Amino acid sequence: MNKLPLKTRVQILNMLCEGSSMRSISRVCDVSINTVSKLLVDAGKFAATFHDEKVRGVTASRIQCDEIWSFTYAKAKNVRTAKSAPEEAGDTWTWTALDADSKLIVSYLVGGRDSEYAMAFMDDLRDRLANRVQLTTDGHRAYLEAVEGAFGADVDYAMLVKLYGKAPEGPQRRYSPAECIGARKDRIEGDPDIAHVSTSYVERQNLTMRMQMRRFTRLTNAFSKKFENHMHMVSLYTVWYNFICIHKTLKMSPAMAAGISDTLWSMTDFAEAMDAVAPKPERRGSYKKKD
Numbered sequence: 001m002n003k004l005p006l007k008t009r010v011q012i013l014n015m016l017c018e019g020s021s022m023r024s025i026s027r028v029c030d031v032s033i034n035t036v037s038k039l040l041v042d043a044g045k046f047a048a049t050f051h052d053e054k055v056r057g058v059t060a061s062r063i064q065c066d067e068i069w070s071f072t073y074a075k076a077k078n079v080r081t082a083k084s085a086p087e088e089a090g091d092t093w094t095w096t097a098l099d100a101d102s103k104l105i106v107s108y109l110v111g112g113r114d115s116e117y118a119m120a121f122m123d124d125l126r127d128r129l130a131n132r133v134q135l136t137t138d139g140h141r142a143y144l145e146a147v148e149g150a151f152g153a154d155v156d157y158a159m160l161v162k163l164y165g166k167a168p169e170g171p172q173r174r175y176s177p178a179e180c181i182g183a184r185k186d187r188i189e190g191d192p193d194i195a196h197v198s199t200s201y202v203e204r205q206n207l208t209m210r211m212q213m214r215r216f217t218r219l220t221n222a223f224s225k226k227f228e229n230h231m232h233m234v235s236l237y238t239v240w241y242n243f244i245c246i247h248k249t250l251k252m253s254p255a256m257a258a259g260i261s262d263t264l265w266s267m268t269d270f271a272e273a274m275d276a277v278a279p280k281p282e283r284r285g286s287y288k289k290k291d
Contacts, residue, residue, distance in 0.1 A: 004035065006275075010267045012039055016233065017240040017267075021214045021222050037229070044232020046274045047239040055106060055242070057130045058258055062100040064202035065125075065137045067093045067113060068209060070216050072224045088227035094209070094234055095121045098202040102257035103247050105205070105238050110231045118142035122150035134192045136160055136199055144188065156190035158197040205241075213237055239270065 004012075008029055015025045022040075026033040073089035074082040082089060095117065097107040107125040111117045118140070132154055137143040139161035147157050164178040185197040210216040213233055215224045224230035243255045243265040255261035 004031065004039070006268070006271055009039060010271050012036055013043055013236070013271060014267050016040060016043075017212055017237055017244075019212050019214050019217070040229060040232050040236070042278070043270075043274065044229075044235045046277070047232075047235040047270075050239055050270075050273070051108075051235065051242070054255070054260060055104070055128055056260075058099065058104065058106050058128050058260065059130045060099040060101065060104075060106070060133050060258070062134045062136070062196055063097055063106065063125070063129075064100055064199045065095070065097045065121075065135065065143070066199050066202040066206060067095050067138075067140065068206045068216070069093055070223065070230070072227045072230055086227070092224065092227065092230055093117070096202060096205060096209075097121070097125045098205050099254070099258060100196075100198075100201045102254050102259075103201065103205070103250065104254040104258040104260075105242055108234060108238055110227075110234050113140070113142070115142040115145060118146035119149055122146040126150040132156070134158075134190075134196060136192070136197050138162065138199055147189070151189070153189060156192040157188045158192040158194070159186045159188055160184075160197055160199050161186060208241070209237065212241075240267070244270065 008031070012025055012029055012031070015028065016022075016036075020028075022033055022036045025031075025036050029036075070092050071090060072092045073079070073085055076090040079085050079089045091113070092110065093113040095107075095109040095111075096105055098104070099106055106128050107121065109117060109121040109124065111120075122143075134156040135147065135151070136158055137147070137160070139159050143159070147155065151157070161184040162180050163182040163184060165181045167178040185194055187194070210218075214220075214222045215230060215233060224233075241254065243253055243261055244267060245254075246252060246264065247254055247257070250257045253261065253264050256264060
């Protein structure tokens with residue numbers, strides 16, 4: 001069984017996390033796009049398991065949550081007329097929970113934006129935390145029931161509700177959101193420190209996410225065609241962001257700042273860890289020519 005050299009696999013994984021498209025990677029690395037896709041699937045599955053095992057018992061004081069929009073196959077408004085649209089086509093939301101101090105992505109979830117996903121997201125966040133935290137979300141109503149169901153009264157929870165003015169008119173209305181004219185801080189549960197009711201750090205991480213993954217880039221044809229590949233890329237990105245990327249203000253990775261990793265990982269370390277748990281390739285049988 002043929003297998004790409006470690007150096008080539010590391011290069012592909014690094015390019016995936018640096019905003020390169022899959023076809024550009026296949027050209028630069030001189031490999032088939034199917035090879036890039038297969039490596040993404042394998043790396044995404046391993047990254048999801050890696051994050052699930054490593055990011056546990058996180059000690060934090062302030063957690064910020066937000067959602068970032070993208071789409072799979074076609075935008076929701078175009079799914080009805082799209083040719084051979086899969087069941088999961090349409091809007092795809094990525095939920096993230098960020099530790100404001102260490103910048104660690106504690107929890108993430110890819111899917112819809114309804115209350116069912118909000119509950120699953122909050123349940124996962126609660127299971128990864130080791131102590132009571134101050135939690136801040138935006139004004140999305142689905143958070144209210146989800147936070148209550150996951151944390152009960154064991155949380156200091158506040159909502160940052162942004163207030164918007166009139167939407168822009170003319171051609172710019174299509175791409176420019178309404179102007180934010182202010183924000184309201186609502187205490188929901190416990191005793192949150194109003195001075196620290198903010199979603200600035202998680203929104204900045206949303207920008208990093210949109211810049212580092214080509215399928216999040218707006219107004220291009222690089223959007224995800226398969227929901228599964230979208231999830232695999234988010235999983236790979238999360239491990240890269242938490243364990244491999246050095247945060248400029250921290251001078252270390254978020255995982256090191258949060259105390260869940262003693263060393264700075266490299267993509268080579270990640271690829272070698274993948275190899276260590278990968279099943280050994282079976283010997284191929286003899287070729288039999290069809291009659």
